[in-house]
Amino acid sequence: MQSNKFLRLFTFLLLPVFFFACNNDMEDDLENDFEFQHVVNYEFLDSISTDEISARFGGNNLVSGFVNFDITAHRITYMTQNFDGSEVEASGLVLIPIVKGSAKLTSFQHSTLAKDPNPSIDQEDRAPSYLPENNVEIHLSAALFASNGYMISAPDYIGYGSTGDLFHPYEHAQTTATTSYDMLVAAREYAEFLEVNMRTEGETEVEELHLLGYSQGGNSTMALHKYIEENHSNEFKIIRSAMGAGAYHKTAVGDYIFNFEGELDFSISLYLWVMDTYDKVYLQRGMGYYLKEPFATEVSDNGYFAISNTNPQEIFTDEFIAEVNNPDSEFRAALADNDVHDWRAEAPIKLYHSREDALVPYFNSVDAFENLTANGSEEVLFETYEFGSDVPREDIHGAAGGRFFSDVISRYFASGL
Template identity: 65%
Template sequence: MQAKKFLSLIYVPFLLLFSFGCSDENVAPQFENIVSYDLIGSISKEEVNERFCNNSLIKDFVNFEVEAYKITYMTPNFDGTMVEASGLVLIPQVQGSAKLTSFQHSTLAKSPDPAIDQEDRAPSYLSAENAEIYLSAVLYAANGYLISAPDYIGYGSTGDMFHPYEHAQTTATTSFDMLVATKELTEFLEVNLTDELYLLGYSQGGNSTMALHKYIEENHSSDFTITRSAMGAGAYHKTAVGDYIFNFEGDLGFPLYLYLWVMDTYDKVYLQRGLAYYLNAPYAQEVINGGYFAISNTSPQEVFTEEFIAEINDPESDFNVALADNDIYDWKANAPIKLYHSLEDNLVPYFNSKDAFDAMKARGSTEVLLETYTYNSSVEPDEIHGAGGTKFFSDVISKYFRFGI
């Protein structure tokens, strides 16, 4: 029950506005990036409004019918092997030009327990169970944003693979290659695009968006010019997060699932030690047998081995080097970025966005903004992370992407 309650904070509908709701495959010959594309449906303006119970606050954003495609494309995994990844493309049926937008989704659980596993909520399924995509992404598309939403490796066509959770390099290349494939599909379908590019994502999606923005500016600035990026509640400062979580004394107050997943990812990518190095008995076996969401203890000092905690406190240790390789908070951005974070968020601490804001400003980034949400006692502590997502998706479409504020 605890696992299900916690997971609801990750993927439950975020927006008050966005969160409630009353084909044959074509192999793509001669495409450079697309392996296949599949029209999976059309969504009328009436249907978009119906998904939001014809809420009057939504209607002004619903301007276009939307066509939904699943595409597959080639991209490198964390070990350098090429895999056939998948994602969702939402194309607004505009009369003029659409605005290309990369939409990075938040955490979807991978678990051997079918009651927890969320493979079927990856973007390319366009599942009604994933409100972030079924409602939020579709509404953005109906407002004129052409959505490129990668499933990430480990979901969709790569659902049988390990998901390298918040490994910055893999996240960035997977999202970038999806963006390239999306642009190729629009050219094939003769969809006109503006010269704009928008990026957005919340929680894991915020981390993914920061990684993608950094990757584009450092490696592909001649291919894409980013207009604006919106990032909500991402764990950008991994070394600080590691110190906060693994050195925490007492009951953390929320489950360790996601942090175990990040830890295991960095072990697989960099170190290959196995879970028994990091976790005391019986927790290592719990996770080996039942997955990350089977962990029964929320006290880091009881869960993690003394050897691992000692390593966390050595800045030169191998694991800290791995964490530092995934720090994406301290760099100079050329395109505007707006960070959003709830001050009282204990799942993804606020310092992630504050540290990024301070570091990027100090490096002379062209424009970095920080929106701080506060709730005090108006929202239960374990609901704050989700409440921040509610405000994030609303503020981005109604303010930041429209007016830059």
């Protein structure tokens, strides 16, 4: 079986070299004995050596101990459901370590990628399935995890990659969870096709699973963890989940952002995007209900990043702010439907957050830790980062992201600490 696995993998890697001569015959031979149920299309992207991965980190000795395996990169597409119930063909990246034993299946949820009509702002080309060099999460972190033996399933999310022409339902918990879960199922099937051995729980056939993500990826990871345990606990055995700086407590975030008086320390664009997502999913009122002029027209015409004003009281309508503060309102219900901080987790979770984070308030992780623990979750850990004056406040969210990925691979996933 082991020799068959490598034969299939390396035959697959040679497809681009011999494609001109065999005209799909070799690829057809690979598929003849395998019937896909979840993968719609697949494409080999690249093979990446340990030397290349080490070079990406400048030969850093602290990183070298985690660079153990060459990896291969693949793009797959699969069917999933959008927020409106329509079926779409979504895409994602699969990174496979060339291990002699078994790989550790891992769902890697990426952080925010801007969607904007302005090409200088839009970050579609950083979606995972493009194998982007300009996305450090993928080019550095995901590659490092893969080289350490983790098989990476990285969904693009709806709105990127093969669905790049669609609206991205930013931080809509249900869509994020199902899109990521369906990608995992497809990635597992793709691994089976390539005869990659996956680590399972004891003698069972249930694959062990790791989850991680930072910022939007942290929120997505929490939503995915909750979704799997509540709906598909027999499909995967979650070993550990690592979540950094996610906006888990949406009702509290709504209170904070929309009632804030004065200038925020950051652009309000991402919160406009969340607001617009919940309007499209639940309410369909249009931008004019939420924003005063000229802001409503500016956002409608030029996107969320068109507004430089950061004072919520000058941007949002009085009617909308009153609704945010009404516990029985429809928008308040939409926020609550996306709260993922208050439930009981069976598998271990570790939360990471910087106390000084200006973009995603620290209370999100505090509230998640307190509620998950109070609800009797099996194991919830919480690590607080402190940066002080050495790092500008506007840079802390990003700086904490780099520390998060380092701590997860070197400590939490390795030893549970």
